[in-house]
Amino acid sequence: MGRKSCTGVVTGAIHIPTVSFGPKEINTTALAEFGEYIRSVFPTVFKTSFVQHEVIGEYSHLFTVQGSDPSLQPYMLLAHSDVVPAPDEGWEVPPFSGLERDGFIHGRGTLDNKNSVMAILQALELLLLRNYIPRRSFFIALGHDEEISGHNGAQKISALLQARGVQLAFIVDEGNFILDGFIPNLKKPFAIIAVTEKGAINLMLQVNTTPGHSSAPPKETSIGILAAAVSRLEQTPMPNMFGSGLLKMTLQELAHEFPFPTNIILSNLWLFGPLVSRLIERNYITNALVRTTTALTMFNAGVKVNVIPPVAQAIINFRVDPAQTVQEVLELVKNIVADNRVQFHVLSAIDPLPVSPSDHQALGYQLLRQTIRSVFPEVNIVAPGVCIGNTDSRHYTNLTTSIYRFNPLYLNPQSFQSIHGINEKISVRAYETQVKFIFEFIQNADTDQEPVPHLHEL
Ligand SMILES: CCCCCCCC/C=C\CCCCCCCC(=O)N[C@@H](Cc1ccc(O)cc1)C(=O)O
Ligand SMILES: [Zn+2]
Numbered sequence: 001m002g003r004k005s006c007t008g009v010v011t012g013a014i015h016i017p018t019v020s021f022g023p024k025e026i027n028t029t030a031l032a033e034f035g036e037y038i039r040s041v042f043p044t045v046f047k048t049s050f051v052q053h054e055v056i057g058e059y060s061h062l063f064t065v066q067g068s069d070p071s072l073q074p075y076m077l078l079a080h081s082d083v084v085p086a087p088d089e090g091w092e093v094p095p096f097s098g099l100e101r102d103g104f105i106h107g108r109g110t111l112d113n114k115n116s117v118m119a120i121l122q123a124l125e126l127l128l129l130r131n132y133i134p135r136r137s138f139f140i141a142l143g144h145d146e147e148i149s150g151h152n153g154a155q156k157i158s159a160l161l162q163a164r165g166v167q168l169a170f171i172v173d174e175g176n177f178i179l180d181g182f183i184p185n186l187k188k189p190f191a192i193i194a195v196t197e198k199g200a201i202n203l204m205l206q207v208n209t210t211p212g213h214s215s216a217p218p219k220e221t222s223i224g225i226l227a228a229a230v231s232r233l234e235q236t237p238m239p240n241m242f243g244s245g246l247l248k249m250t251l252q253e254l255a256h257e258f259p260f261p262t263n264i265i266l267s268n269l270w271l272f273g274p275l276v277s278r279l280i281e282r283n284y285i286t287n288a289l290v291r292t293t294t295a296l297t298m299f300n301a302g303v304k305v306n307v308i309p310p311v312a313q314a315i316i317n318f319r320v321d322p323a324q325t326v327q328e329v330l331e332l333v334k335n336i337v338a339d340n341r342v343q344f345h346v347l348s349a350i351d352p353l354p355v356s357p358s359d360h361q362a363l364g365y366q367l368l369r370q371t372i373r374s375v376f377p378e379v380n381i382v383a384p385g386v387c388i389g390n391t392d393s394r395h396y397t398n399l400t401t402s403i404y405r406f407n408p409l410y411l412n413p414q415s416f417q418s419i420h421g422i423n424e425k426i427s428v429r430a431y432e433t434q435v436k437f438i439f440e441f442i443q444n445a446d447t448d449q450e451p452v453p454h455l456h457e458l
């Protein structure tokens with residue numbers, strides 16, 4: 001590693017404002033600077049003969065780490081260097097200061113997802129400095145536009161690897177965490193490895209009416225009609241799909257961690273399912289686990305204070321439950337709106353992702369589980385689950401059927417809110433543990449079948 005300390009490399013990374021503002025608005029200067037930055041702080045990664053580095057889509061990075069045993073199928077680690085915007089207001093410290101204070105590194109990207117970019121490269125740097133040569137080849141793909149689709153980063157890397165005939169044993173990306181404090185009465189943390197992710201629809205609703213003078217308004221305007229339509233959608237939740245998916249399995253695995261009577265209730269979901277599903281939907285975070293969510297995210301109408309608006313538009317972001325499809329959700333939406341003056345334009349849509357295996361033969365899942373048990377011995381439960389957000393990994397389904405979304409970090413409801421919110425921060429200890437996790441994971445992945453103990457200790 002260069003002259004910077006272990007956490008110094010992260011503060012430097014946070015300082016570079018690699019913001020994805022909108023569909024075509026990225027900070028190219030910052031992204032270029034970020035590329036230079038990783039070269040400077042991880043010199044060994046960039047000069048090792050068996051590590052190949054390529055820049056894809058101008059600002060994404062693909063590393064190919066050649067293993068010594070070509071019979072082992074390669075895997076891939078993902079992360080992204082872009083971040084969502086961060087207005088200064090409300091932050092304890094400016095979001096791009098990268099300040100380290102009271103044992104925390106503060107700033108946009110400390111949890112999503114520069115922590116992973118830096119931890120992956122830092123773990124590799126440390127391994128290479130110890131003359132480590134992997135048996136199993138692996139790729140590291142660092143996207144630069146995950147927050148606005150991944151079309152120029154992940155999608156291009158995926159196409160390139162496919163053209164090269166690469167098939168992967170598994171992929172590990174950001175996503176779920178070791179969850180702490182999300183379930184009332186459950187004091188112990190538990191790790192959820194996401195084996196699928198929800199689908200998504202960005203739907204624009206539009207109403208056109210005849211413009212005119214505001215002094216003699218019609219009974220209804222485009223704004224009024226549209227507002228009523230979106231309000232109906234907000235007030236009519238999509239059906240509760242509890243029981244048809246992975247959550248039931250997750251809760252059954254958690255059951256014995258709860259005190260009486262919750263342990264009995266969760267062990268008998270055949271009887272208490274309706275009760276549990278009602279409790280889950282009361283909290284807005286856990287609600288996202290049982291249904292397709294409806295978020296009104298943009299509204300635009302009106303041209304002048306005294307003109308009846310000719311057009312009103314709203315964008316609604318749905319996250320599609322794994323038990324439903326985009327088509328099913330769109331049908332429900334049309335029935336709820338039930339107004340033929342409202343036009344529907346699907347801006348983008350993706351069905352929920354396939355479910356990756358989590359059985360005893362699932363190499364990627366078992367390696368994650370093994371490494372969680374080693375690095376976080378206090379975590380008793382490791383269970384498969386659903387990622388409620390979308391990740392770059394969705395662009396790689398052509399390369400593998402085994403995609404796991406897991407950050408080796410603790411997350412509580414407050415830190416969950418800081419992701420895309422304010423006061424995003426990571427403790428120095430958590431970051432160091434993430435490096436340790438990846439350091440061990442890479443070595444554990446050298447196994448040909450059964451996981452084996454790693455060679456180097458940090
Ligand atoms: C019993 C279990 C209780 C579990 C409680 C649930 C806790 C949730 C924990 C973690 C979820 C954090 C999800 C983070 C990953 C999301 C990454 C992200 O922000 N992706 C963007 C990608 C995107 C998609 C579409 C776009 O047009 C732009 C960007 C996202 O918005 O999903
Ligand atoms: Zn992210």
Ligand SMILES: [Zn+2]
Nearest residue numbers: 084112147420
């Ligand atoms: Zn994000």
